[in-house]
Amino acid sequence: MTSEALLIAGGTVIDPATKRNGRFDILIENGAITSIKPAMKAREGLTIVDASGKLVLPGLVDLHVHFRQPGREDKETIETGSRAAVAGGFTAVCPMPNTTPAVDHGAAVEWARQEGARVGLVDVLPIGALTRGQRGEELTDFGELFDAGCVALSDDGRPLADSLLMRRALEYAKVFGRPIIQHAEDFALSAGGVIHEGRMATVLGLRGIPSESEAVVIARDLALAELTGGWVHVAHLSCSRSVELIRQAKQRGVRVTCEVTPHHLALTEEAVAEFDTAAKVNPPLRSEQDRQALIEGLTDGTIDCIATDHAPHTDWEKDADFDSAPFGISGLETALGACVTALITPGLLSWSRLIEALALNPARIAGLNGHGLATGEPANLTLVDPDEEWTVDPRRFVSKGKHSPFAGRRLQGRVMKVIRRGKVVGP
Amino acid sequence: MGNGAVTTQGATQTAQWTKKDLLGLRDLTPEEIRLILATAESFREISLRPIKKVPALRGKTIVNLFFEPSTRTRTSFELAAKRLSADIVNIAASSSSLSKGETLLDTVKNLEALKIDIIVIRHAAAGVPHLIARHTGASVINAGDGAHEHPTQALLDLLTIQEKKGRLEGLRVSIIGDIAHSRVARSNIWGLTKLGAAVTVCGPPTLIPPHIEALGAQATYDIGQAIRDADVLMLLRIQHERQEALLVPSLREYRLRYGIDRERITLAKPDVLIMHPGPVNRGVELDSSVADGPHSVILNQVTNGIAVRMAVLYLVAGAAKSEALDDE
Numbered sequence: 198m199t200s201e202a203l204l205i206a207g208g209t210v211i212d213p214a215t216k217r218n219g220r221f222d223i224l225i226e227n228g229a230i231t232s233i234k235p236a237m238k239a240r241e242g243l244t245i246v247d248a249s250g251k252l253v254l255p256g257l258v259d260l261h262v263h264f265r266q267p268g269r270e271d272k273e274t275i276e277t278g279s280r281a282a283v284a285g286g287f288t289a290v291c292p293m294p295n296t297t298p299a300v301d302h303g304a305a306v307e308w309a310r311q312e313g314a315r316v317g318l319v320d321v322l323p324i325g326a327l328t329r330g331q332r333g334e335e336l337t338d339f340g341e342l343f344d345a346g347c348v349a350l351s352d353d354g355r356p357l358a359d360s361l362l363m364r365r366a367l368e369y370a371k372v373f374g375r376p377i378i379q380h381a382e383d384f385a386l387s388a389g390g391v392i393h394e395g396r397m398a399t400v401l402g403l404r405g406i407p408s409e410s411e412a413v414v415i416a417r418d419l420a421l422a423e424l425t426g427g428w429v430h431v432a433h434l435s436c437s438r439s440v441e442l443i444r445q446a447k448q449r450g451v452r453v454t455c456e457v458t459p460h461h462l463a464l465t466e467e468a469v470a471e472f473d474t475a476a477k478v479n480p481p482l483r484s485e486q487d488r489q490a491l492i493e494g495l496t497d498g499t500i501d502c503i504a505t506d507h508a509p510h511t512d513w514e515k516d517a518d519f520d521s522a523p524f525g526i527s528g529l530e531t532a533l534g535a536c537v538t539a540l541i542t543p544g545l546l547s548w549s550r551l552i553e554a555l556a557l558n559p560a561r562i563a564g565l566n567g568h569g570l571a572t573g574e575p576a577n578l579t580l581v582d583p584d585e586e587w588t589v590d591p592r593r594f595v596s597k598g599k600h601s602p603f604a605g606r607r608l609q610g611r612v613m614k615v616i617r618r619g620k621v622v623g624p
Numbered sequence: 625m626g627n628g629a630v631t632t633q634g635a636t637q638t639a640q641w642t643k644k645d646l647l648g649l650r651d652l653t654p655e656e657i658r659l660i661l662a663t664a665e666s667f668r669e670i671s672l673r674p675i676k677k678v679p680a681l682r683g684k685t686i687v688n689l690f691f692e693p694s695t696r697t698r699t700s701f702e703l704a705a706k707r708l709s710a711d712i713v714n715i716a717a718s719s720s721s722l723s724k725g726e727t728l729l730d731t732v733k734n735l736e737a738l739k740i741d742i743i744v745i746r747h748a749a750a751g752v753p754h755l756i757a758r759h760t761g762a763s764v765i766n767a768g769d770g771a772h773e774h775p776t777q778a779l780l781d782l783l784t785i786q787e788k789k790g791r792l793e794g795l796r797v798s799i800i801g802d803i804a805h806s807r808v809a810r811s812n813i814w815g816l817t818k819l820g821a822a823v824t825v826c827g828p829p830t831l832i833p834p835h836i837e838a839l840g841a842q843a844t845y846d847i848g849q850a851i852r853d854a855d856v857l858m859l860l861r862i863q864h865e866r867q868e869a870l871l872v873p874s875l876r877e878y879r880l881r882y883g884i885d886r887e888r889i890t891l892a893k894p895d896v897l898i899m900h901p902g903p904v905n906r907g908v909e910l911d912s913s914v915a916d917g918p919h920s921v922i923l924n925q926v927t928n929g930i931a932v933r934m935a936v937l938y939l940v941a942g943a944a945k946s947e948a949l950d951d952e
Contacts, residue, residue, distance in 0.1 A: 394834060395834070395835060396835040396838045398833070398834075398835075399833040399834060399835045399836060399838060399839065400650070400810075400838065400839065401750055401751065401772055402750040402769075402770050402771030402772030402773070402807060402810055403750050403751075403770070403771075403772075405834070471751075471754060472750070472751030472754050472755065513727055513729075516727070516729055516755075517727060517728060517729075517755070518728060518747065518749040518750075518751055518752045518755055519749065519750060519751045520749040520750070520770070521749065
């Protein structure tokens with residue numbers, strides 16, 4: 198909390214929650230928005246933030262990050278991850294529970310939240326494990342986890358294979374009105390795979406992961422969600438068949454939401470050429486036709502939100518042969534630029550739809566109330582220069598993870614300022 | 625050309641070798657491939673001399689860094705290096721050194737510190753030679769990386785076909801067997817198509833990778849068709865362990881459907897060449913009567929392997945030298 202009063206002046210406000218899209222000034226007092234008007238006069242004691250030529254957006258929300266703490270603090274911590282999130286324009290993030298040990302009990306959720314609060318840069322909203330130790334054998338104590346403050350449950354990285362357990366999880370989670378997040382992958386079909394099963398896999402002689410290893414699990418989960426009335430959220434969609442399955446399920450009224458990553462929207466399997474492990478990610482970067490289908494899904498509302506799946510690794514692990522290197526991209530700091538470059542610049546998506554996917558919808562899925570630029574709401578906002586072009590240099594990332602398939606690429610759209618609860622926190 | 629032992633009159637006059645490494649045939653131009661073949665032709669004669677040695681690479685240090693067991697490729701490189709008077713060291717590295725915490729790049733940096741000129745590497749993982757080449761100033765020669773490429777094998781195959789048929793352009797080559805897991809198949813498809821041959825791959829659908837046409841090859845599941853049309857039949861080893869991955873129901877089933885035996889070979893053109901990168905799985909992909917029969921050039925392939933590897937060692941060593949001079 199700060200008693201300082203801020204005036205965000207001269208910017209173009211885009212806020213899908215209030216459907217604002219135009220020139221507004223925003224007054225912030227005591228950490229909350231107190232006034233939004235087309236033009237406000239400066240008064241004494243007011244700090245002016247000149248936002249002319251900038252977009253003023255609700256703070257971005259990332260439903261899917263890996264902060265590695267506890268267990269692999271050499272890859273990332275809640276502190277370094279929070280800093281990377283701010284650099285990427287985010288004011289809230291949801292860390293996945295696949296740490297060591299896994300976040301499968303209330304105390305682990307509480308610790309992560311407290312550490313997030315101590316760092317104090319972004320809202321850290323943990324996702325709890327779906328099964329004990331993420332072993333896929335017995336469900337965690339959902340009530341304890343939600344009481345401790347987690348926002349969803351997932352065994353991310355280890356898809357729940359047991360159909361009966363998935364059914365019970367979807368049924369039982371209805372008590373709490375929160376989603377089960379599924380990393381959809383049939384491990385029998387994807388076994389040994391390191392790259393999309395497509396042209397590049399054959400050229401490079403690498404074992405492929407077929408799109409169907411994702412689609413068959415989504416098909417099952419949609420059937421179970423329909424059976425139970427439970428809420429399934431599908432993580433990181435990667436292929437056209439998955440988009441089609443979810444589009445049809447939504448038409449039938451199945452309670453399903455889903456996300457896509459910036460890298461799947463911007464890149465294809467070609468990014469792996471010459472064995473670039475920075476582009477090794479799971480699910481893998483797929484074909485151009487899949488990429489187009491993902492963009493279409495985002496445009497027509499089949500895909501609810503964009504999440505980074507920020508997955509930092511150390512240099513020594515990533516500087517290995519393609520089979521041995523771990524899956525994962527350091528994605529927080531390129532998310533906005535990648536989306537603007539892939540979607541806005543070519544005219545495929547509107548800014549308001551992009552911000553729906555990067556802020557409003559993930560906030561709703563995470564159960565954050567409000568999260569719009571309206572009077573009385575917490576002042577969480579992100580200022581963006583929509584035109585600035587920059588070259589990605591992963592060595593300069595704030596995150597400990599320095600591996601990005603966008604390395605050396607020119608991106609358009611840059612985060613200029615992030616304000617959380619009325620305080621400028623970066624970048 | 626050093627020491628007058630070698631001439632490359634067969635090579636296209638304009639072709640010149642400039643690459644530090646030989647990582648695969650996909651990266652090479654047709655001219656570069658022809659240059660290697662022409663150089664190999666001129667080296668072939670050295671192995672026929674009573675004193676099988678020229679001083680072309682005297683003072684160069686080469687390391688055979690093999691992370692997978694290999695007898696013929698390793699020996700072939702070793703003899704090639706010795707016939708060029710280079711010093712060569714064999715390192716049979718197991719991946720266990722990696723489990724001790726040392727990374728592949730640690731190993732490479734150690735070799736760098738030992739002042740090695742050329743690293744010949746074989747590894748079970750695709751792309752390892754590329755990773756190493758990016759991190760060392762030494763020349764790197766790919767001696768087989770996973771299911772990716774095995775360029776010197778394909779080059780010796782090209783040399784053998786050219787020797788026996790007098791040309792490559794316009795020939796039809798059928799590669800039969802486990803295409804999906806074969807680095808030999810991939811390198812041969814690149815090399816053969818770049819030099820104007822047409823390649824058909826043949827095997828059951830479980831052994832043909834998707835998008836194989838993207839490499840420029842045709843695919844068929846019909847063994848009769850693959851045999852009838854071909855000037856060259858290149859057989860690949862069917863590995864027992866693939867059975868466990870459910871790719872073929874049994875070796876017997878494979879032999880009955882796709883094995884080349886006395887009867888099936890009668891479908892072929894009378895002057896067909898039978899090739900195999902070895903070791904032959906007798907009685908599976910190839911019957912002994914065919915492997916040892918009049919069409920077989922399997923042992924010519926082995927002999928040509930030395931000439932091709934001499935050529936490759938010689939060319940990359942020369943490129944590294946001129947690069948060093950440019951730096952000065």
